Amino acid sequence: MRPTVYMNPAKLEPSRSGLEMGLVVYRLCMASLFAFYLLVFHVWGKRSIGTELIALVALYLAYAAVWIAVVRLPLLRLKTRMRTAIFLDQTLLAFALWLDGELIAPIFWAPIAVSLGCGLIGGTFYAKAASAYAAALLTIAFSTSPFWQSLPLIAAGIILATVLLPWHAALLAEHIARGRKDIQRRAAAFELASKTDSLTGVLNRAGFLAALEEQAEKCRQGQAAAVLMLLDLDGFKAVNDAGGHAGGDAVLRAVTRCLQQSLRASDKVARIGGDEFGIIACNISDAGDAEWLAAKLLQAIEGIRVEGSPDVRVTASIGIHPLSAISLDALLETTDRLMYEAKRAGKNQFRSSFDQRVSGALMA
Ligand SMILES: Nc1nc2c(ncn2[C@@H]2O[C@H](COP(=O)(O)OP(=O)(O)OP(=O)(O)O)[C@@H](O)[C@H]2O)c(=O)[nH]1
Structure with a gap:
């Protein structure tokens, strides 16, 4: 009609x-x-x-x-x-x-x-x-x-x-x-393209910031609780060096798929930098749930096997922070700092700001 x-x-x-x-x-x-x-x-x-x-x-x-x-x-x-x-x-x-x-x-x-x-x-x-x-x-x-x-x-x-x-x-x-x-x-x-990462098809940095702003507003209004996770692959330069840029791209796509499969449809995944991913995990309000999810993601990423490169192993470090009343800049900065703390502590682990607890171990 x-x-x-x-x-x-x-x-x-x-x-x-x-x-x-x-x-x-x-x-x-x-x-x-x-x-x-x-x-x-x-x-x-x-x-x-x-x-x-x-x-x-x-x-x-x-x-x-x-x-x-x-x-x-x-x-x-x-x-x-x-x-x-x-x-x-x-x-x-x-x-x-x-x-x-x-x-x-x-x-x-x-x-x-x-x-x-x-x-x-x-x-x-x-x-x-x-x-x-x-x-x-x-x-x-x-x-x-x-x-x-x-x-x-x-x-x-x-x-x-x-x-x-x-x-x-x-x-x-x-x-x-x-x-x-x-x-x-x-x-x-055009707007969709400007917010999408062409390599992986998920949100890019701009799209992620917009989604984060939207989710933070919902949290401020008390409509939903959510956590921000910043995830950076460990030693990705070596993956790139071993398998070439195309091999590195395949790993980035595999990590994206793995994250999407491990998260709920309502959660948001974005590639916000070269080998850095942003995640908004919705309906999580306590440290236990957030850390359980982070451990699950680390385990899933460790299990990734890339077609054509069976020897490639990938791990990641994660910073976790609840979406709270602080400004987005402060939120991103704090979560990024937590992620780098996890890296300095030996990689393949997460750090959470819920109660400043440090987790150095993967979920058993
Ligand atoms: N294949 C591929 N590589 C990328 C892309 N964007 C960035 N990179 C590479 O990703 C690597 C990122 O390295 P870094 O995060 O600085 O360092 P790292 O080797 O991961 O080490 P840590 O972060 O300290 O664990 C660099 O070698 C970049 O060249 C991309 O779109 N595709």
């Missing part, structure tokens, strides 16, 4: 009720102005106005006034309101043009305005439907009215304008909407 395109290029989601109410008031104002025009014409123009036309204008004014309540309450569903308004507007206008072409000719553009208004409120479908309906009615009205029969080219021009202008506006609006969608899609793809 094709998406509805609104004929308002300035806004993605225009306030339909606001637009509809605006057009309802506009209809009432125009109808009142037209009634005044007839009065002026009658008094100064010394031209008699037929009772049918007076009745028709009174009917239109009543409809315009009642429609304010219909829209404000609202008494009908939008679809029904749209269809009823199109029917009443276009029928009454075409009838008026048929009844007294000479008097009504100055507002030959009113059916076009109705179609454009329908497009603004309900989308291009309604603009096209309203203009097609108006053109059909005008064709009947003009071909059966002596006044319009005497002006066949003008009548044909009015009918053409009634169809072509709203359709042209609808096509333009659809074109603009397609262009805007395309720009939004590209912007989303």
